[in-house]
Amino acid sequence: MRFEPLRYEHLRQMAEIEKEAFDMPWSENMFIPEVNSENATYIVGTRGEEVICYGGFHSVLDEAHITNIAVKRSERGKGIGRFLMSALISKAKEKGARCISLEVKTTNKVAISMYESFGFEVAGVRKRYYNNLFDAYVMRLETEERASSDIG
Numbered sequence: 001m002r003f004e005p006l007r008y009e010h011l012r013q014m015a016e017i018e019k020e021a022f023d024m025p026w027s028e029n030m031f032i033p034e035v036n037s038e039n040a041t042y043i044v045g046t047r048g049e050e051v052i053c054y055g056g057f058h059s060v061l062d063e064a065h066i067t068n069i070a071v072k073r074s075e076r077g078k079g080i081g082r083f084l085m086s087a088l089i090s091k092a093k094e095k096g097a098r099c100i101s102l103e104v105k106t107t108n109k110v111a112i113s114m115y116e117s118f119g120f121e122v123a124g125v126r127k128r129y130y131n132n133l134f135d136a137y138v139m140r141l142e143t144e145e146r147a148s149s150d151i152g
C-alpha cells in the first residue's frame with residue numbers, strides 16, 4: 001500500500017468506503033471541494049487502483065480538525081488505521097498544528113481506543129451530533145510543535 005494525496009479518481013471508491021463505515025456517509029460530491037482546498041490535507045492509501053483507506057483534516061490557524069478517517073471493511077484490524085493515523089498526525093505537525101481535534105461517536109469503541117493510544121483525550125461531548133440522535137465525543141491531542149509564526 002502507498003500513501004498519496006487526494007485526487008478526483010479516488011472519490012468514487014472513498015464514497016463506497018464511507019457507506020460501509022458511517023451512518024451519515026460523505027457522498028462523492030461532498031469530497032469534491034476537498035481535492036483542491038488549501039485548508040484540507042488528505043492522505044489516501046492505495047494498492048494499485050484500489051483505495052484501501054483515507055483520512056483528512058482541515059487546518060484552521062494552529063488547529064488541525066480531522067474530518068474523516070476510514071479503512072475499507074475487509075482491510076480493518078491489520079494495523080492500517082494506526083499507520084494512517086500516524087501519517088495524519090505527522091502531516092498535521094508539519095503544517096504547524098499545536099492541537100488536533102476530531103469528533104467520534106461515543107459508541108465507537110474501536111476508533112476511541114485507537115485515538116487514546118495516540119494520546120487523544122476526551123475534551124467534551126456534543127449531544128445528538130450524529131443524525132440528531134447519537135452523541136459524539138470531541139477528542140483532542142496537544143502536539144509539541146509550534147506554529148511557524150512563533151519561531152524567531
Ligand SMILES: CC(C)(COP(=O)(O)OP(=O)(O)OC[C@H]1O[C@@H](n2cnc3c(N)ncnc32)[C@H](O)[C@@H]1OP(=O)(O)O)[C@@H](O)C(=O)NCCC(=O)NCCS
Pocket residue numbers: 021022069070071072075076077078079080081082083102103104105108109110111113114117
Ligand atoms: C477506526 C478504524 C479507522 C481503525 O482502522 P483499523 O485498520 O481497523 O485499525 P488497526 O488495525 O490499525 O488498529 C488500530 C487500533 O484500533 C483499535 N482496534 C482495532 N480493532 C479493534 C477491535 N476489533 N476492537 C477493539 N479495538 C480495536 C486498537 O486500539 C488498535 O490498536 P492495537 O492494534 O495496537 O491494539 C477502522 O476500524 C474504520 O475504518 N472504522 C470505520 C470508520 C470509523 O469509525 N472511523 C473513525 C471515525 S471518528
